[in-house]
Amino acid sequence: MRKTKLIFASFLSLSLMLGGCSGERTSSESDVGKTTLTFFHRWPKEPEKTYFNEVVKEFEKQNPDIHIKTEAVLNDSYKDKIKVMTGTNNPPDIYFSWSDEFASQFVRGDKALDLTSYYKNDPTWSSQLVPSQVKPYTFNDKVYGVPVTMDGKMFFYNKDVFEKLNIHPPKTWNDFIDVLKVLKKNNYTALQFGSQDTWTISHYVGTLNQRLVSPEVLAMDYNRKTGKFKDDDYIKALEKFQELLPYFNENTNSIDHEYARQQFSNGKAPMFYAETAEIKLFGPTKFELGMFNFPEVEGGKGNQTNLTGSPEGFMVSSKTKHPKEAMEFLKFLTTKHMGEKLVTDVGKYSAVKGTVNENNSSPEQLEAVQSILNTKEMAPWFDMSIDARIADAYLTGTQMMLNGDKTPKQIMRDVQKAADTVRFEAGK
C-alpha cells in the first residue's frame, strides 16, 4: 500500500517536473554563481557565426563571472521566432533587431530596454558610433538599440562590359533605361534579379517609393496609425518597376538572391542590385566592379538622393535581470577592435567610426562605406519600415506582378485593405 503511494507520488512529481521544465530553464544555470546572459542572433551560418562565437569567448575570458549562451536562427525564421520569444516570460537578454518599424514593435510592446542612460553615461563609447546609424534605433528621443553594422543598397556593375559598349553609370531613370536597352541589344541579360524571397522585391519597391512619393505622404503612410496608401504615386512606383521587367533575367520568381549573386559575380549579367555588405561575397571577380546609387527619377516627388539601407544591431530585453552586464557585452561588441574584426572576418561594415580602412578592406568596400557616410539621409529597408501585414500584401502582390498575374492597381487595392486593418487596430 505504502509502496503504491510512493510510486504514485514519484510519478506525480515527475509529471510536474515535465510540465515545469519549459519555464524554468535558465534558473538552474545561475546556481553556479555566474551571471548567465542569453544572446539571440540571426546568423547560424558562416562567417558571422564564428565571428560572434569568438567575440563571446573573448568577452567571457575578460569577464570570468559572466557566461553567455548563444542561440541563432536564420533570417526569415528569425523574424518569426523573435516575436514569439519576446512574448514569453523568458525572453533572450540580448537579441538582434533590424531598425525602424521592426525595432519599434518591441518598443511599443514594452519588450525593449531604454538604453539612453547608458549612451549618456559613457560618452567615450557612444561617441565612437556613427550617429546616423544610431538614429534608426531612436524612438521618442530615447535610444533602444546598439547598431553593429551599417549597410546600403546600390547597383553594382561590370565595368569591363560598360567600357566595351561605351556606356556610363546612369544618373537618372531615363538614362538607366537607355543603358538597359543597349545591354539588351548586345545580348546581355541586363539586370540580374532573384525574387523567390520577397525581401529582394521590397528593396526595389521601397527605393522607388522613396523616389516617387513625397516625403510627407510617405511619413504618413508608413506610420501605422495614419497609413492609407491612397496616393497614385505608389501605383506609378510599381509601374516604374514593371518597366524593368524586359531587362531582368527570365523566371526571376524561381531564382533566389544567392543564385542571382553568383550569376552576377560569374559575369553572366552585367548589373545587379545588391547590398554593400555583399561585396566580399562577390569574391574575387574577373571583371572590375563599379557601383552607383539608385538613379533619380525624373518628375518624382520624393527624395532623389536617399540611399536605401539600414543598420543592424541589438536590443536588450526589458525583462532582463542583468541589464548592466548585457550592456557591457554590447559595448564590448562595438569596441574599435571588435569592429575591425567584423570588417576583416565578415566583410560587413561596423557602425564604429574608423573601422573600415585600407588594412582590412578593398577599394570597392571603402567606396561603398564612403557613400553610406556621405548620404544625407538613409531610407530604411521597406519591409522593416511598415507593418508586417502591409508588407505581406505589398510583396506577395508584387511577386505576382512579376509573373504578370497582377496589376499595380490591384496590388495597391490589397495594400490599402491591409493598411485599413492595421490603422484600425493601431487607433484602438
Added chain:
Amino acid sequence: MIKPDKFVPYLYLLPALVFLLLVYIPIFQNIGDSMYNWSTFSPDKAFVGMDNYFTLFKDPVFYEALKNNILYAVISIVFQVFGGLIIAAVLEDKLIRKFSPIFRTVYFLPVVVSMTVIALLFSFFYNPEVGLLNQFLKMIGLNNLALPWLGDSETAIYAVIAVSQWQSIGYIAMLYIVSIQKISPELYEAAEMDGANKIKTFFHITVPATKEMTFVAVILTLTGAFTVFNEPYILTGGGPGTSSEVLSTYLYKTAFSKDMMGYASAIATVILIITLLISLVQMKIFKTGKED
C-alpha cells in the same frame, strides 16, 4: 501479492491524464483563442466572437490554400495509395521477388531522408537554368516543357506536390508489402489454376485482401495532405504570390509573421474540423476495426 487499492486505478490513468494535458487542452484553448483578437506583443486580448471565422470565410487566400490542400489530397491518393499498391504488388510478384529487397530499399530510402534536405535538394532540381529537370527536358528536345517550375503561379503547387509523392510512395508501398505477404499464397495458386491473369488476380485478390491497409493508407495520406507544411514552406514559401499556399503555411504566416494570433487560431480550428470530418467519414465508409 498486490491487494486492490483505491489508488491503483488512478495510477493506470496517469498516462492518459498526461496525454489529455498535452494534446486536448491546447486544442480547446485554441478554439477559445480563435474568438479573440490578439498578438504576441499586446498582452490584452479583445473578444470578437465569431468575427475571425466570418473574415476567414471571405478571405480569398483561405480558399486558395484550401484548394491546394484538396489538390494535394486527390493527387496523393492516386499516386501514393493506388501507386503504392501497384508497386507493392509488382515487388511481391513471384517473377521479381528475388530482387525485391533491392527495390524495396530503393523505394524506401527517401522516407528516411529528412524532408528539409529533400526540399533543398529539389529546389536545385527545379532551378530553371541549371536544374537537373530542365537540363534533362532540354536534352531530349522538350524545350517547351522546360518551365520555371517553382516560380510560375500555375505550376508551383504541382511541383511541390510531386516532391511529396516521390518521398512518401515508398512508405505506403512498404505498408502494402507487409499486407500482401499476409495473403495466403493458396488464393493466388487457385486463381492461377482457374486461368486468371495477373491483372485479374490483382483486382480480385490483392485489392480486397488489403482493404484494411488501404484504410490506413488513405487516412495517412489524407491527414498528411491537409497538414502538409515542410514541402511548400521550404520550396516556395507559399509563393509566387499566394499560389502555392496551403492551410498550414497560411496559418504559420498569419501567426508568426503577421502576428495575428486570433485569426491563426481560427485557421487552426478549421484544419482540425476538416481532418476530423475526413476520418469520421472514412470510418463510416470502410467500417474499420472488423477484419473479415
